[in-house]
Amino acid sequence: MQYVHFEYNTRELGWPESTLRLYPLVCLHVGAPQCDWKFVTRQVNTIKNDPCARWVYMGDGGECVTKLSKGDIYEQLLSPGLQLDCLVDLFKPIANKGLFGIRGNHGNRIYKETGLQFDQQLMARLGLPYLGTSAGCNLVVNRSSYDLFFHHGIDSGSPLAAKIAKAEKFGGFVNADALFTAHSHIAQDLTPSPLYEFDNIGQKIRTKLRHQYICGCAYDSRHGYAEDKGYPPLLPAWLTVEFDGRIREGFPVKQQRSSVARSTGDYQLTHEYILPYLEGQH
Numbered sequence: 001m002q003y004v005h006f007e008y009n010t011r012e013l014g015w016p017e018s019t020l021r022l023y024p025l026v027c028l029h030v031g032a033p034q035c036d037w038k039f040v041t042r043q044v045n046t047i048k049n050d051p052c053a054r055w056v057y058m059g060d061g062g063e064c065v066t067k068l069s070k071g072d073i074y075e076q077l078l079s080p081g082l083q084l085d086c087l088v089d090l091f092k093p094i095a096n097k098g099l100f101g102i103r104g105n106h107g108n109r110i111y112k113e114t115g116l117q118f119d120q121q122l123m124a125r126l127g128l129p130y131l132g133t134s135a136g137c138n139l140v141v142n143r144s145s146y147d148l149f150f151h152h153g154i155d156s157g158s159p160l161a162a163k164i165a166k167a168e169k170f171g172g173f174v175n176a177d178a179l180f181t182a183h184s185h186i187a188q189d190l191t192p193s194p195l196y197e198f199d200n201i202g203q204k205i206r207t208k209l210r211h212q213y214i215c216g217c218a219y220d221s222r223h224g225y226a227e228d229k230g231y232p233p234l235l236p237a238w239l240t241v242e243f244d245g246r247i248r249e250g251f252p253v254k255q256q257r258s259s260v261a262r263s264t265g266d267y268q269l270t271h272e273y274i275l276p277y278l279e280g281q282h
Contacts, residue, residue, distance in 0.1 A: 006054075006138070031079075036269055038267065055097055057098065057119070057122070057123065057128070058182050059102055062087060066109055095126045154183060168212060187260045194210075215239045237262040239258055244256070
C-alpha cells in the first residue's frame with residue numbers, strides 16, 4: 001500500500017466554503033453498452049464547476065473485455081485502447097482536481113494478459129499518481145486532519161447484505177477515518193464502525209468512528225450480464241463525501257457528510273460518445 005498526503009487551506013485557495021468535497025470515480029465501464037454516459041458527464045461537469053472539489057479514480061474506468069477474460073467481447077462497443085483514449089478525454093478537463101488513482105479488477109484483465117497496466121496508463125496520461133491496489137491518504141483541510149483508505153473492493157455476490165459484509169471486512173484491519181471501497185456497484189454510506197482507543201496519559205478511553213463508504217458505479221445493470229443471471233438491477237449512483245475544515249471556537253471541526261448522485265433511470269442509454277473514436281477523430 002502506498003501513502004500520500006494533501007493539505008488545503010481553503011482561505012488561501014479562495015474557496016467559498018471551509019470544506020473539501022471528495023468525488024470517488026469508479027466503475028464507469030466505458031465501452032460497455034451499460035455505461036450511462038449521460039450520468040458520467042453530468043458528474044464530471046459537477047466536479048469541474050465545484051470550486052471545493054477533488055476526485056480519486058478507483059478503477060474499472062473501462063470495460064476491458066479480452067479474448068481470454070470474463071465478459072462478452074462481441075458486445076463491447078470500443079476496444080480497450082479506445083476505452084483508454086475516451087477516459088483520457090473525459091478526465092482531462094478535471095485533471096487539475098484529481099488526487100491519484102488505484103487499480104480495478106477490469107483494468108487488471110489487461111495486465112494479466114499483456115503485462116500493461118490499464119489504470120496506470122490512464123493516470124500517467126493525466127499526469128496523476130498511480131498508487132496500485134490500495135492507498136492510504138492523509139487529507140488536511142485547514143487544521144482538520146483525516147486519514148483515508150482506498151481499495152477497489154472485492155467480489156461480493158448479488159445480495160445486498162453480502163455486498164455490505166464484504167466492504168466491512170476492511171474495517172477489521174484498517175484504522176482510518178474513512179474507508180472507500182466499490183466493486184459491488186452499490187452506493188452506500190454504512191453505519192460508522194466504532195473503534196476504542198486507550199489514552200494512558202489522559203487515563204481515558206476514546207471512541208473513534210470509522211466511516212465506511214461503498215462508492216457506487218455508472219453502470220446500468222437493467223440489461224446485460226445482471227439481466228442474464230437474474231440479479232436485482234442497479235441504476236448508476238456515485239457517492240460524494242464532504243470533509244469539514246471549519247474552525248469553531250478556536251478548534252478544528254472534524255466532520256464528514258455524504259451525498260449520493262443517482263440516475264433517474266427514465267431515459268434510454270445512448271452511445272454517441274463512441275463515434276469519434278470509431279471514426280478516428282478523437
